[in-house]
Amino acid sequence: xxxxxxxxxxxxxxxxxxxxxxxxxxxxxxxxxxxxxxxxxxxxxxxxxxxxxxxxxxxxxxxxxxxxxxxxxxxxxxxxxxxxxxxxxxxxxxxxxxxxxxxxxxxxxxxxxxxxxxxxxxxxxxxxxxxxxxxxxxxxxxxxxxxxxxxxxxxxxxxxxxxxxxxxxxxxxxxxxxxxxxxxxxxxxxxxxxxxxxxxxxxxxxxxxxxxxxxx
Amino acid sequence: xxxxxxxxxxxxxxxxxxxxxxxxxxxxxxxxxxxxxxxxxxxxxxxxxxxxxxxxxxxxxxxxxxxxxxxxxxxxxxxxxxxxxxxxxxxxxxxxxxxxxxxxxxxxxxxxxxxxxxxxxxxxxxxxxxxxxxxxxxxxxxxxxxxxxxxxxxxxxxxxxxxxxxxxxxxxxxxxxxxxxxxxxxxxxxxxxxxxxxxxxxxxxxxxxxxxxxxxxxxxxxxxxxxxxxxxxxxxxxxxxxxxxxxxxxxxxxxxxxxxxxxxxxxxxxxxxxxxxxxxxxxxxxxxxxxxxxxxxxxxxxxxxxxxxxxxxxxxxxxxxxxxxxxxxxxxxxxxxxxxxxxxxxxxxxxxxxxxxxxx
Numbered sequence: 001x002x003x004x005x006x007x008x009x010x011x012x013x014x015x016x017x018x019x020x021x022x023x024x025x026x027x028x029x030x031x032x033x034x035x036x037x038x039x040x041x042x043x044x045x046x047x048x049x050x051x052x053x054x055x056x057x058x059x060x061x062x063x064x065x066x067x068x069x070x071x072x073x074x075x076x077x078x079x080x081x082x083x084x085x086x087x088x089x090x091x092x093x094x095x096x097x098x099x100x101x102x103x104x105x106x107x108x109x110x111x112x113x114x115x116x117x118x119x120x121x122x123x124x125x126x127x128x129x130x131x132x133x134x135x136x137x138x139x140x141x142x143x144x145x146x147x148x149x150x151x152x153x154x155x156x157x158x159x160x161x162x163x164x165x166x167x168x169x170x171x172x173x174x175x176x177x178x179x180x181x182x183x184x185x186x187x188x189x190x191x192x193x194x195x196x197x198x199x200x201x202x203x204x205x206x207x208x209x210x211x212x213x214x215x216x
Numbered sequence: 217x218x219x220x221x222x223x224x225x226x227x228x229x230x231x232x233x234x235x236x237x238x239x240x241x242x243x244x245x246x247x248x249x250x251x252x253x254x255x256x257x258x259x260x261x262x263x264x265x266x267x268x269x270x271x272x273x274x275x276x277x278x279x280x281x282x283x284x285x286x287x288x289x290x291x292x293x294x295x296x297x298x299x300x301x302x303x304x305x306x307x308x309x310x311x312x313x314x315x316x317x318x319x320x321x322x323x324x325x326x327x328x329x330x331x332x333x334x335x336x337x338x339x340x341x342x343x344x345x346x347x348x349x350x351x352x353x354x355x356x357x358x359x360x361x362x363x364x365x366x367x368x369x370x371x372x373x374x375x376x377x378x379x380x381x382x383x384x385x386x387x388x389x390x391x392x393x394x395x396x397x398x399x400x401x402x403x404x405x406x407x408x409x410x411x412x413x414x415x416x417x418x419x420x421x422x423x424x425x426x427x428x429x430x431x432x433x434x435x436x437x438x439x440x441x442x443x444x445x446x447x448x449x450x451x452x453x454x455x456x457x458x459x460x461x462x463x464x465x466x467x468x469x470x471x472x473x474x475x476x477x478x479x480x481x482x483x484x485x486x487x488x489x490x491x492x493x494x495x496x497x498x499x500x501x502x503x504x505x506x507x508x509x510x511x512x513x514x515x516x517x518x519x520x521x522x523x524x525x526x527x528x529x530x531x532x533x534x535x536x537x538x539x540x541x542x543x544x545x546x547x548x549x550x551x552x553x554x555x556x557x558x559x560x561x562x563x564x565x566x567x568x569x570x571x572x573x574x575x576x
Binding site: 011016017020038043044046047 | 230410412488490491513518
């Protein structure tokens with residue numbers, strides 16, 4: 001997932017700390033950050049190096065666009081923080097940058113904050129949710145992400161019938177992301193891959209930026 | 217620090233972009249400006265603006281010279297008492313760096329009185345006064361004006377025997393370099409502002425910032441010190457360069473030996489590096505030689521350039537004396553270390569080796 005953020009106007013060390021919080025979400029592969037000055041640029045390059053990601057920078061109307069990319073890190077290696085400004089794919093950045101917004105890809109986000117579809121008989125409600133997810137998959141809908149919190153994380157338990165459905169969403173390019181606190185609370189940590197764990201900060205960003213949130 | 221101390225008004229550190237010695241004007245800029253100024257050189261003025269000494273020294277009699285210095289900056293912490301105390305410790309340090317004893321201090325205060333309650337001013341001045349009392353000097357007045365940004369510091373007068381002034385310029389070939397305090401205040405203060413410091417790192421930082429250099433000077437005067445300065449806004453590298461330049465020698469600095477404040481290495485690695493550190497790196501680039509490959513990119517180097525507030529003293533003395541001094545400084549609870557050595561070579565060059573070594 002690519003995230004964009006405008007860090008201009010923030011006093012040091014806020015820009016680098018905010019970038020770090022966004023990159024704590026392992027599903028963010030690339031962060032495009034707009035900053036005021038070279039001090040921020042250099043600090044973000046250090047952050048990238050500490051995360052073993054690449055960082056490139058280019059000037060943009062008096063500001064600087066820093067692209068931190070961790071998908072390239074393993075392949076390139078070596079000097080990832082060279083001071084030479086590298087040209088990057090500019091297509092998506094020439095348009096006006098959303099002011100102080102992290103554009104987490106709009107689209108539909110499915111938010112499963114419990115392991116049931118509505119409220120009623122627990123077993124029946126649970127079956128309905130399995131059916132909902134199965135139907136969504138079969139209909140070919142591809143949400144931006146499926147976020148799972150609270151008892152919803154039980155859907156990812158080994159014995160859960162929905163587990164393979166969610167896995168299929170994932171394989172189709174729709175990230176299935178579970179709240180770390182919840183996974184820990186319900187003792188499911190060992191069954192869920194680290195790359196699927198996100199924090200509340202990321203959940204807020206996803207919900208905030210979605211054009212539509214489905215909460216069955 | 218308690219958050220309650222600044223409820224109801226803007227945090228002190230929010231009013232300023234660069235706090236402490238990070239607020240210093242770059243040495244290159246200064247040098248150019250100062251060179252053009254008219255000066256009247258009295259033979260009694262033993263040390264003035266040459267060699268970037270820490271303070272001016274003026275001989276009154278054959279036995280007494282006065283040391284005169286002034287230092288002030290915008291808030292580095294939100295707690296007004298601590299800000300006052302840190303600013304005063306920093307200002308008093310210049311007298312110790314010249315080998316003297318402070319006798320009189322005057323307050324320098326610029327303050328937006330409309331933005332803060334009187335209590336804040338009182339606390340800043342109380343912090344300053346406590347440091348002056350601890351130094352054994354008399355607070356004898358001062359001057360205050362209205363300003364948009366708070367600024368506090370001291371003008372300090374000290375005394376020293378004219379023959380026993382410590383300067384930048386006396387280091388000898390083979391001298392070992394001793395630092396009396398850990399470095400990293402610029403980076404740690406950013407960490408404090410960004411709420412990244414653990415309670416113990418925070419305590420270590422504030423203790424460090426409020427520790428006078430009087431005891432390190434006293435300890436050092438038991439030995440034959442060839443050169444001394446204090447580490448402030450130009451960072452360890454900048455002040456070491458000035459000493460090497462004034463002494464016409466090359467300094468070798470062993471980066472791994474330099475004591476660091478808690479968490480500063482990891483914070484530097486994460487990119488919490490103040491603007492002043494980049495400015496120092498740029499300003500001294502031509503005087504630096506990195507012995508190890510890729511050392512330039514080592515996060516440790518950011519610390520070597522980090523502008524220090526109320527930093528420690530830097531001494532040059534014979535290796536055996538240096539080792540004894542470090543032991544003595546450690547005995548009185550200071551995190552001192554032997555961090556390098558002077559050798560003959562290009563004047564003012566600072567060689568950086570990452571690994572610690574033994575003095576030759």
